[in-house]
Amino acid sequence: MAKLKSQKAFYAALEAARSPIHSGGHPFSKAWSKGQLTLDQVGRWAIQHFYYIDAIPQQFAYFISRLDHLLARRHMLENLIGEEMPHLPPKRHPDLLVKFAKACGVSKNDLYKAEEHGRILPSTRAMRAWIWELVAFRHLAEGAAGIMVALEGQLPTLYPDFVKTMKKQGLTDDDMEFFHVHIVNDVEHAHVGLEITADYANTPELQERAVAAVRASTEMRWRMLDGIYDSIVARGSKSKRAA
Numbered sequence: 374m375a376k377l378k379s380q381k382a383f384y385a386a387l388e389a390a391r392s393p394i395h396s397g398g399h400p401f402s403k404a405w406s407k408g409q410l411t412l413d414q415v416g417r418w419a420i421q422h423f424y425y426i427d428a429i430p431q432q433f434a435y436f437i438s439r440l441d442h443l444l445a446r447r448h449m450l451e452n453l454i455g456e457e458m459p460h461l462p463p464k465r466h467p468d469l470l471v472k473f474a475k476a477c478g479v480s481k482n483d484l485y486k487a488e489e490h491g492r493i494l495p496s497t498r499a500m501r502a503w504i505w506e507l508v509a510f511r512h513l514a515e516g517a518a519g520i521m522v523a524l525e526g527q528l529p530t531l532y533p534d535f536v537k538t539m540k541k542q543g544l545t546d547d548d549m550e551f552f553h554v555h556i557v558n559d560v561e562h563a564h565v566g567l568e569i570t571a572d573y574a575n576t577p578e579l580q581e582r583a584v585a586a587v588r589a590s591t592e593m594r595w596r597m598l599d600g601i602y603d604s605i606v607a608r609g610s611k612s613k614r615a616a
Contacts, residue, residue: 375577383580384567387522390587394595397531401602406534412542414605416477419470421497421601423484427467428501430456436508436516442572445517448565452521455558469551476548496600503593507586514574515586521566523590528555529563 378386396402401418404410410418433453440446456466471481487493507516532552539549546553574580 375581377575377577378580380571383571383574386580386584387518387567387570387587388526390584391523391526391591394591395531396527396591396594396598397534399595399598399602401598401606402531402535404602404606406538408538408541410606412477412539412544415539416474416479417605418601419474419477419479420484420487420492421494421597423467423470423474424487424493424497425500425504425597426470429466429504432504432508436513436520439508439513439516440569445513445569445572448569452562452565455554455562464550464554466551466554469554473548473551476544494597494600494604496597500593500597503590507590511586512573512579512582514570514579514583517566517569517573518583519586519590521562522570523587524594525555525559525566526563527591527594528559532556 397406405415405418430453433449433456437446437449437453440449471484474484475481504520507519511519532555536549536552536556540546570583574583
C-alpha cells in the first residue's frame with residue numbers, strides 16, 4: 374500500500390515529472406533559442422499562444438471559486454491579478470503578447486480573429502481545453518499541479534534563451550515584456566503551486582494524481598509545440614525543398 378510522501382519527497386516527485394518532456398527540449402524551442410526562426414515564424418507562434426492564454430484569467434477565476442482554503446484563494450488571486458493587472462490595464466498578459474506579436478509583424482486583429490479565420494491548430498485547441506478540464510473538473514490538487522507546477526514552472530528556464538536570441542534580431546526589452554514578466558514572476562507562481570498542491574493532495578492517491586497531472590500537462594504542451602513546429606517550421610522546409 375502506497376504511503377503519503379513527505380513534503381520534500383512530494384515536491385521532488387512533482388518537479389521530476391516535469392523534466393522528461395520539458396518544452397525547452399522540443400525542436401521548436403531549440404530552433405528558437407538558436408536563432409533559427411524568423412520573426413515572422415515567431416509571430417505565427419504568438420497567434421497560437423494567444424489563443425491558449427487569452428482565456429487564462431477566466432480559467433483562474435473559476436479555479437479560485439472552487440478553492441475552499443483561504444490561503445490558497447489568496448495565492449491564486451495574486452496570480453490572477455498578475456494576469457489581469459486591473460490597476461495597469463495595458464500590462465495584462467494577453468495585451469503584452471499583442472505588443473510582442475506586433476513587433477513580429479502580426480496585428481491585433483490577426484490574434485483576435487485567428488479562430489474565425491481557421492488559423493488555430495487542433496493541438497492548440499486541445500491545450501486550452503485541457504486547462505479548462507483542470508480548473509473545472511479535476512481535483513484541486515491536479516489543477517494546481519497541472520497548471521502552476523507543470524506549465525508556469527517551465528517558463529523561467531525556457532524564456533531567457535528566447536529573449537537573448539530576439540535581442541540579436543532587433544527586438545527591444547519593451548517588445549519582449551511578455552517574456553520578462555514570466556521570467557520574473559513564474560518562479561514564485563511555481564513555488565506557490567507546489568504549496569497549494571501539497572495542501573490538497575492529502576492522500577497517497579491524490580499525490581499520485583497530482584504527479585500524473587504534471588506529466589499530462591507537460592505532454593500536452595509538448596504536443597502543442599509539435600503542431601506549431603509542423604505547421605510553421607517543418608511545412609516551410611518541405612515547401613522550400615519542393616520549390
